[in-house]
Amino acid sequence: MSAPTTALPTVVIGAGPAGLAAAAHLTERGLEVLVLEAGPTAADAVREWGHVRLFSTWAELTDPAAEKLLAPTGWVKPDGAACPSGADWAERYLQPLADALGDAVRYGATVTGVARAGRDRIVDADREQQPFAVHFTTADGREQRVLAGTVIDASGTWKSPSPAGADGLPALGERAAADRISYRVPDLKDPAVRARYAGRRTAVIGSGASAFTALAALADLAKADDGSGTHAVWILRRGISGSTFGGGSADQLPARGALGLAAKAAVDDGHADAVTGFRTAAVERDGDGGLVLVGEDDRRLEPVDEVVVLTGLRPDLSFLDEIRLGLDERLQAPTALAPLIDPNQHSCGTVYPHGHRELSHPEPGVYLVGMKSYGRAPTFLAMTGYEQVRSVAAAIAGDTEAADRVELTLPETGVCGGAGLFDTPAAEQGGGCCTPAPALVQIGVGAPAAETQEPSGGCCG
Template identity: 80%
Template structure:
C-alpha cells in the first residue's frame, strides 16, 4: 500500500486537553485539517480527574483566542474573565463545548501506541523526511488502527505518570506494597468516602509545589471542621525552610497562586501541619498496626502516619515516541532548546523567555511536543504558555514563519527568587544567602516563631 501524499494528510494532535484542543482550533483557523486523538472517554479527561481543584489562573487566562473565535458562532458565552474556574468548570464550560465545536475532528477512546515515519524506523535515513508520519491507535473496544499524518503535535501532557515518593527518583522500597495508603493526586475532601479516609488521621504530604500547598490547605480545613478532630498533616520537604518555600505570596502576579502558599503557611502557623525538612524518602515500612513509617536515606524514621499524599511532580510518557528522533535534554526530558529556559535548577522567578516553534523543534521535522509535555519534568507550566506554543507551531506548519517567529509571551512573576539547584551545595555555599536550613529538623511554625523567619529574602527552593 502506498502512503498518501503528505500535504493532503491531517495534522494529528495527541490529547484533547486545553493545549491539544487549542492546537486544533489554530489549525482550523489556518485551513489545516486536524485530527485530535484522546485516550480518555471525553475531552479534558485528565482535567476532570482534578475537577475539585480550583485553578490559580482566571478564566481570562485559560481560554485560547483561536478557540474563542471557533466557539463564538455556536452561541458559547465566555465566563467572567476575572473569576477562577475549578478543573470541573474548565472541562464542562470550555473544553467540552470546544470539542463539540470541532466535531468529528476529535476522537475519544483513541490511545496512541506508536508514532513513526511510514516505512522507516528511527535508524533509517533514506528519504525519511519525504515520508508521512504513521500513528498507531488502539481504540477503547480493542480495535487497532493506523493513521497517516503530515505532522504530529503531542499535547498528551504528563498527568498519567506521577513521580514517586522516593528521593532518588525511583519508588521508595515498599512504596508499591503500600499503594493502598498512598495517593499521587490532591484528594477531594468534599467526597464523603475520601473525606473519611483522612478525617482524624495523620497524613504525610510529600512535595513542595502548588499541589502540596493545596493538599495542606485542604487538610487544615478538615482539621478545623466539626468532624475533623485529630486530623494532622506532616509536610515532607527535601530541602530546608526558606523565604521562597511558601511561594511568592502577595508578590505573585497571580494572586490565587500566591494565596496557596500563604494558606499552607497558615496551616503550619495554626498547628495543623508540621514540616520535616531535608528528608529524602528511601523506604516506606509498615508498623505493627499497619501504619506507614517513612525512612530517609540518612536513616531517620518518622512517627507513623495513616496516609501519604505524594505530590512530587509528573513525567512525560515517551514510550510511544520511541521510533521518532527527538532532541531532549538529558535531565528535564524537555526539548533541548527549551530546557535552559525552564530549568528549575536555574529558574523559579521572573518570566519564561518567549518561545515557540524553534525552541520546540526536534531533529525529526514535523513533530512537536507542546503544553505540559514540552516541559518534561519541569514544573510551573501555565495554560497561556501552551496556547502561545501551539499558535507559533501551527503558524510554522502553515508556512507563515514570520508569524511563527513573532512569539509574544509574558508570564506573571511568581515573586519567588532562586532555583532548586542549591539544595545539594555545601553548607558554606548555602549560608551566603542566609536562607536555607542547614540541618534537617522538625519545624512547627507557631505563633512564637518570628515572622521574619519565614519571610526572609530567600535563595533556595523548597
C-alpha cells in the same frame, strides 16, 4: 507506502487545553486536523482534578483562536477575573471547544506508537519524505493506524506522577504500600475520600503548589467537626527558606500567592508539622499497620496512616520511541527549550517566550507542546501552551513570519530565582534559613487561609 505529507492531516495527541487550542489554530488556518483523545470526553485528565481550583483566571485560560471558533455556537466567555476549578474549565470551555471541532476529535483513541511509515528510527533513506504513522487502540480494543503529515503531542504528564523516592525511583516498599499512598490532591468533598483522611495522620511529600493545596485542604478538614485528630506531616527535601511558600502578596497571580500563604498557615496554626531535609528511601509498615518513612540517612519518622506524594510529574515518552527526539538529559524537555524553563533558574514568570523553533526536534514535523514540552519542569502555565501552539500551527501552515513572532508576558511569582533548589544545602542557597538535617519545625506567624488552587505538578493553570 508513501503519501504526500502535505495532503495529510496534522494529528494532535490529547484533547486537553493545549491540544484543543492547537486544533483551533490549525482549523483557523484551514488545515485538516485529527485529535486523538484516550478518554471518553475532552479534558479527561483535567476532570480527574476537577475539585481543585486553578490559580489562573479565566482571562488566562482561554485561547484567542478557540474563542473565535466558539463564538458562532453562542458560547459566552466566563468572567475573566474569576479562577475556575478544573471541573469548571472542562465543562464551560474545553468540552464546548471540542464539540465545536466536531468530528475532528476522536474519543477512546489511545495512541500506542508514532513512527515514520515504513521506517524505524535507524533508517535514514527517504525518511523525511515519509508520512508519520500513528498507531492507536480504540475503546473496544481494536488496533488502528492513521497517516499524518505532522504530529503534535499534547498528551501532558498527568498520567505519570513521580514517586516518593528521592532518587526518582519508587522508594523501597512504596509499591507494596500502594493501598495507603495517593499521588493526587485528595478531594475532601467526596465523602469516601474525606473518611479516608479524617482523624488520620497524613504525610504530604512535595514542595510545590500541589503540596500547598493538600496541606491547606487537610488543615480545613482538621478545623471541621469531623476532623478531630486530623494532622499533616509535610515532608520537604530542602529546608525552609524565604521562597518556600512562593511569592505571597508579591505574586502577580494573587491566588497563587494566597495558596502559599494558606500552606504556611497550616503549619503556623499547628495543623501540620514540617520535616525538612528529608529524602525518602523506604516505606515500611509498623506492627500497628502504620507507615514509617525512612530517609536516605536512615532516619525514621513517626508512623502515619496515609501518604500523599506530590513530587511532580514526568512525560511518558514510550510511544515516541521510534521518533528521533532531541531532549534535554535532565528535564526531558526539547533541547533548545530546557535552558529557558530550568526550575533551578526560572519560576513560572521568568520563562522566556518560545515557539516552534525551541519546540522542534531532529525529526522534522513532530512537536511536543503544553505540559509535555516541559518534561519534568513544574513551571508551566496554560497561556504558555497557547502561545506555543499558535506558533507551531503557523509553522505548519508555512507562515514563518507569524511563527517566529513569539510574544508572551507571564506573571511573576514574587520569588527571586527559581524553584528548583530543593536538593541544595541551605548554606549554598544564598542565605537559606534552615539546615538540611531532618527536623520538625514551626515557622512564622499565622496567615489567613486561602482557597485551594492547583492540580498536581507545578504551575499549570
